[in-house]
Amino acid sequence: MSRNRTRPRSTFSRLAAAAIATVACVGVSATPAGAAPDTEPVVSRGVTIPAFYTPPIQLPATNGTLVRQEPLPLGLSLPGLDGRPLPGTATRLMYKSTDSSGKPVAVTGAYIEPSTQWKGDGPRPLVAVASGTMGQGDQCAPSFALEHPLTLNGETVSIAYENLAIYRLLATGAAVVVTDYAGLGATDRLHTYVNRLDQGHAVLDAVRAARALPGTSLISGSRVGLYGYSQGGGASASAAELQPTYAPDVPLAGTYSGAPPADLTSVMKGIDGSALAGALGWSINGFAQAYPDLRNVVEANINDAGRKALADTSTMCVGDAVFGYGFANSTAWTTSGKSVADIIAAEPRAQAVLDQQHIGTLKPTGPVRLATGIQDDIVPHGQARQLAVDWCRKGGNVTYEAVDLPNLGDRILTNHLAPLITDQTAAISWLTDRLEGKPTTSTCWTLPFQR
Numbered sequence: 001m002s003r004n005r006t007r008p009r010s011t012f013s014r015l016a017a018a019a020i021a022t023v024a025c026v027g028v029s030a031t032p033a034g035a036a037p038d039t040e041p042v043v044s045r046g047v048t049i050p051a052f053y054t055p056p057i058q059l060p061a062t063n064g065t066l067v068r069q070e071p072l073p074l075g076l077s078l079p080g081l082d083g084r085p086l087p088g089t090a091t092r093l094m095y096k097s098t099d100s101s102g103k104p105v106a107v108t109g110a111y112i113e114p115s116t117q118w119k120g121d122g123p124r125p126l127v128a129v130a131s132g133t134m135g136q137g138d139q140c141a142p143s144f145a146l147e148h149p150l151t152l153n154g155e156t157v158s159i160a161y162e163n164l165a166i167y168r169l170l171a172t173g174a175a176v177v178v179t180d181y182a183g184l185g186a187t188d189r190l191h192t193y194v195n196r197l198d199q200g201h202a203v204l205d206a207v208r209a210a211r212a213l214p215g216t217s218l219i220s221g222s223r224v225g226l227y228g229y230s231q232g233g234g235a236s237a238s239a240a241e242l243q244p245t246y247a248p249d250v251p252l253a254g255t256y257s258g259a260p261p262a263d264l265t266s267v268m269k270g271i272d273g274s275a276l277a278g279a280l281g282w283s284i285n286g287f288a289q290a291y292p293d294l295r296n297v298v299e300a301n302i303n304d305a306g307r308k309a310l311a312d313t314s315t316m317c318v319g320d321a322v323f324g325y326g327f328a329n330s331t332a333w334t335t336s337g338k339s340v341a342d343i344i345a346a347e348p349r350a351q352a353v354l355d356q357q358h359i360g361t362l363k364p365t366g367p368v369r370l371a372t373g374i375q376d377d378i379v380p381h382g383q384a385r386q387l388a389v390d391w392c393r394k395g396g397n398v399t400y401e402a403v404d405l406p407n408l409g410d411r412i413l414t415n416h417l418a419p420l421i422t423d424q425t426a427a428i429s430w431l432t433d434r435l436e437g438k439p440t441t442s443t444c445w446t447l448p449f450q451r
Contacts, residue, residue: 042187044315045156047139052092053185055106059096063201063247064208067094072110075149076163080115087170088114092143095209099182100197100290107202108185110143111177111210112166113217118173120436124217125253127169127431128207129178130228130235131162132420135317136193136282141185142178157319162232165424169227172432175218177210179203181235183286190314192286193279194231194261196357200238203228204247224250225431229258229420230379237262237387240364252366254434256427259372259416262359263383265351268341270380274411277328278321280340281313293349301343306333327411360390364398367440369430371401373419374451377410385451392444399430399443402450 042049052070059067072090080086090112099105118124131142135158138144139151145160152158162178169176182198184191192198207224210216228236237257243250261267264283271279288295302310309328313321330340344350368391372384381402388400403423408414434440 042138044137044139045320046153047151047156049138049185049187052094053108053138053141053187055094055186055188059104059106063096063098064205064212065096066209066212067096067106069093069213072143073147074112075147075160076167082115084115086115087167088112088116090146091213093177093206093209093213094186095205097182097201097205099201100192100195105182105198106186106188107179107182107205108141108143109177109179109206109209110146111175111213111216112170113175114170114173116171116173120173120432122437123219123222124173124175125223125225125435126175126177126207126210126218127225127227127435128203128210128236128239129162129166129169129176130199130203130226130232130239131178131181132228132230132232133276133279133318134158134162134184135321136184136191136285136313137315137317137320138185138187140317141180143180143185146178151317156317157323158317159319165227165229165428168424168428172428174225174432174435175210175216175222177206179206190285190289191282192290193282194234194264194267194357195286195290196234196238196359197242198290199231199235200242201246203235203239204243204250207250208247223253223435223437225253225435226255227427227431228256230416231261233257233260234262234359237359237364237368237370240366240368241359241362243365253437254366254431254440255364255368256431257368257370258423258427259376259379259419260359260370260384260387261379262387264354264357265341265345266380266383268344269339270378272339272341273327273329274378275322275326275413276318276378277330278313278316278325280330281310281321281325284340285310285314287353291353294344294353297344297347297350301334301336303333303335306330309333360387363394364391364396367397367399367434367442369399369401369427371403371419371423371427373403373405373415375405375407375415376419378413378416388444389447392442392447396444397440397442399440400447400450401426404451
């Protein structure tokens, strides 16, 4: 018998269950920290989630501490001439982090030791990859996608598109650690999609976990870089801002932040009615779980269709969301017929939640390369450019790149996805230079001349 998450009764009943599980997770128990509770397996849209992803009842006290690890077979791998697999040897991780409420949370991910030698200056560096949007179902976790590059079973569709960047980074000789974020993979709670604090913490603690993993080629002097696009761009940007206070032991050589969702009010308007409208459900679900003020506003204004959509999207991956809720408008989910963004904007307590998620109020650590497609209408170009402006005003070392491509179609994701591919080579090259210790000069002075 399994606990099937394919069709939960309602989002808010599931949120209550997640809250109960969270309380249990931080309680005292005789269960060893490395052992999973004796529970039935979680099945999400026909995919059985391995028991590894079920957090123990008790977590370690220190952020970044490894809870457990196991070998992770890569779905795309080749035998090397020297007997080592290409692109490397992977280990599945679970480590302790802290969520936006200041409570302990178990986060999963993966570390990959590359087979390629690092030819740059200094010891082998480490890149923490913050994945772009994968979904909210546990089967969508980036570490799961490393093992299963394509999940297609008639109930869910997940494509491991981030593996391209991961493998290209490994090809430079850098080690890579990938975070699944809070609640994506780990079965005790919903994924808190685009939550600035949860994501930034998860990225920085992934670095700590990778350093603690035995048998790697990393040493204390290994330089650290961050890499992320879209959701991952927001996560890497947040981590660069939070590093001085949350993880001063994790010095950063450089951060790539592509298409960062820095202003969630603007981003909500961008995705509403687009091909990725389902992501609005992930945002609402995650913030309703973490913040009672926003949850109360949602509960007071959502209709039956909205409740069904929120429950449905909570187990979806990107492919499911595009097929199931592409071009949906949130006006159909509310009792008033107003959009969710307009309702939140009219409620000061709910708007305050999104305002607290704003990226750009702190100076980022180390050099940052911020790239944004000028035609991007999903994670709107204007708010990403504004992040560069905000960082520059705070004295940040910012390399700003406005990716100038033709309009490839409004609201259909192409304007958002094209820069992911076209800018990737330059982004990895820039980050590799930082990992080699090469200096870079801020281009903030060029902002007035760039779109």
